[in-house]
Amino acid sequence: DNTHKKIPVTLIPGDGIGPEIVDVVERVFDAMGNPFAWDKHQAGLNALEKGGDLLPQTTLDSIRRNGLALKGPLTTPVGGGFRSVNVRLRETFQLYANVRPARTIVPGGRYEKIDLVMVRENLEGLYVGHEHYVPIGDDAHAVAMATGINTRAGSRRIAKFAFDYAVRNNRKKVTIVHKANVLKALTGLFLETAKQVGLNYADQIEFNDRIVDACAMQLVLNPWQFDVLVSTNLFGDILSDQIAGLVGGLGMAPGANIGEGASIFEAVHGSAPDIAGQGLANPTALLLAAALMAEHKGLHKIARDLRDAIDATVATVDGRTADIGGKVSTSKYGDLLIERMRDKK
Ligand code: NAD
Numbered sequence: 001d002n003t004h005k006k007i008p009v010t011l012i013p014g015d016g017i018g019p020e021i022v023d024v025v026e027r028v029f030d031a032m033g034n035p036f037a038w039d040k041h042q043a044g045l046n047a048l049e050k051g052g053d054l055l056p057q058t059t060l061d062s063i064r065r066n067g068l069a070l071k072g073p074l075t076t077p078v079g080g081g082f083r084s085v086n087v088r089l090r091e092t093f094q095l096y097a098n099v100r101p102a103r104t105i106v107p108g109g110r111y112e113k114i115d116l117v118m119v120r121e122n123l124e125g126l127y128v129g130h131e132h133y134v135p136i137g138d139d140a141h142a143v144a145m146a147t148g149i150n151t152r153a154g155s156r157r158i159a160k161f162a163f164d165y166a167v168r169n170n171r172k173k174v175t176i177v178h179k180a181n182v183l184k185a186l187t188g189l190f191l192e193t194a195k196q197v198g199l200n201y202a203d204q205i206e207f208n209d210r211i212v213d214a215c216a217m218q219l220v221l222n223p224w225q226f227d228v229l230v231s232t233n234l235f236g237d238i239l240s241d242q243i244a245g246l247v248g249g250l251g252m253a254p255g256a257n258i259g260e261g262a263s264i265f266e267a268v269h270g271s272a273p274d275i276a277g278q279g280l281a282n283p284t285a286l287l288l289a290a291a292l293m294a295e296h297k298g299l300h301k302i303a304r305d306l307r308d309a310i311d312a313t314v315a316t317v318d319g320r321t322a323d324i325g326g327k328v329s330t331s332k333y334g335d336l337l338i339e340r341m342r343d344k345k
Contacts, residue, residue, distance in 0.1 A: 006037035007297055010062040014072025015044040016271025017281035017330075022072045024283040024334035025290050031338040032306065035299055039066060043085055044074030044271070055085050060092065068297075069264045070290055073271040090122060095259035096154070097161045098122045100240040100268065101292070102247045105284075106314050106324050114247050116226045119165060120236025121158040122257065124150050125186070127233040148186045150232060155193035161258065162194075162230035163201045169295075174198065176209040177231035177239065190232050216242060244268060251282030251323040254289035256296065263296060265289040279329035282321040284310055287337075309340040 011026075013019040029036065041059040048054045054074075063069045074085050089095065098120040104113055130147035159176070166174050176194040178187040191209060198207040210218065212235045218225065219239070223246055231239060244253040250269035257264045267285035275281055287310060291303040313319035313336050320326025321333055328336065 007035055007068065008039050008066045009036045009293070010059070010066050010069040011038040011040045012043050012059065012069060012071040012074075013040070013046075014271060015046055015075040016073060016273045016276040018044070018072030018074070018271055020277070020279070020281050020330050021267070021283035021286045022070075024330060024337075025070070025286055027334050028287060028306070028309075028337050028341070029290065031341045032302060035294070035297075035302060043071070045077060048077065054082055055088055063089075063093065063262050063264070067262045068293065069262060070286075070293055071264055071266040072286065073267060073269060075271045075273065089264060090257065090259075093257075093259040093261035093264070094123065095257035095262070095264060096121065096123045097158055097256075097258040098236065098240070099165065099256040099258060099292070100243065100253065101288075102243040102253065104247050105252055105311060106248050106320070110248075111223060111246050114223055116223065116243060117165070117169075117171070117228045118236060118240040118243050119158065119162040119228060119230040120240055121150075121154065121190075121230075121232050122236075123233070124148075124154045125233030127237075148183075148234075150186050150190050152189065152193055155190045156197060159194035159197035159230060162228055163197060163205055163207075166205045166228045167201065171205070171228050173206045173208070173227040174201075175215070175226055175229045176207065177212050177215050177229055177235055178209060179212050179235070181211060187232060194230060212239070215239065219243065219246065240268075248324060250285065251321065252284050252288070254285050254292055256289070256292045258296075263293075265293040265296075279331060280322050281330045282323050283330055283333065284314070284321075305341070305344065309337050309344075312340060313337055 013022040039062050041062045043055050043059050047056050076084055101117045103115045126146055126148040128149045134143040134145060136143055162174055176191055178191040180188040180191045219242055253268040255266055255268050266289050269285055272281060291306045294303040317326050319328060319336055321328055
């Protein structure tokens with residue numbers, strides 16, 4: 001449809017399995033009448049080898065211009081003192097919210113009918129990096145310390161994001177996860193602020209709170225009681241991996257990083273060098289990340305069509321890649337999705 005302008009998106013193929021899974025995303029979106037205009041740029045190990053920088057300026061400029069990026073996994077070189085590209089992106093674009101939905105897609109797993117979303121504060125808390133050793137004596141008596149920082153403004157911003165997300169996505173409940181019984185200042189401030197924010201949504205969204213340790217247990221015993229969860233940086237980091245584990249692991253888990261300067265969508269998994277170039281990679285996580293991006297831009301039908309095609313394709317073993325118990329190759333899986341899109345038209 002040429003009457004609508006396409007939405008420009010920085011597309012980063014990345015390293016390892018990145019180019020193979022990005023290729024499937026491009027082909028599937030073409031088959032759906034792509035609403036996005038891909039602006040392809042490099043980052044990661046391949047960018048370092050070509051131009052001497054893990055995160056080239058041209059890539060940063062593109063993300064800043066478009067305000068939107070879909071990113072394949074990047075290999076972080078070990079040693080050499082390289083700063084993580086993900087941390088640089090987080091700081092540069094003030095990516096304050098990390099959103100990780102987890103939904104049961106492949107039947108027969110550990111849990112059926114899981115559908116929950118973790119919203120993690122991404123810039124504050126114990127990950128601000130104020131860490132050091134205290135020089136008070138010999139090595140046997142070494143002391144290390146870290147400072148966590150939560151602010152009223154940062155807590156309000158993430159809580160507001162979580163409640164707005166709940167409203168936009170027809171969710172019913174937000175659970176505020178904290179440790180305010182022990183970290184009374186650091187997470188007490190977060191809890192108190194998030195509750196205040198919640199009161200503004202009282203007619204639309206129910207909310208409650210859980211202490212993080214009890215929450216971790218409840219996620220195993222009865223995950224169906226949860227809907228949207230919101231937490232500070234460290235707890236959110238740990239719980240979001242736990243939640244990915246509830247629904248069958250890395251090949252199926254997308255993530256969104258929402259910021260002031262841009263929003264960046266990606267798969268949770270890394271570049272999987274052990275299977276790169278063999279047609280074994282599962283592109284579902286990156287496809288689901290692209291669906292989140294479509295939703296973020298209000299393109300709900302495209303997101304729904306894509307999810308429906310994925311659900312129907314992996315419903316039988318003939319439509320599954322090796323990591324989820326099938327034999328289909330990366331590109332053949334893409335073909336199956338495209339066939340389904342065409343059948344629907
Ligand atoms: P990984 O996620 O790349 O791989 C872990 C295991 O899961 C491997 O056995 C891999 O084959 C498998 N796997 C991952 N994604 C898969 C998929 N889509 N389909 C099928 N199997 C899949 O984690 P790792 O091995 O610890 O890290 C490899 C590299 O990726 C490292 O350089 C790391 O720094 C980087 N990394 C990048 C990101 C990112 O860019 N967001 C995230 C995590 C790791």
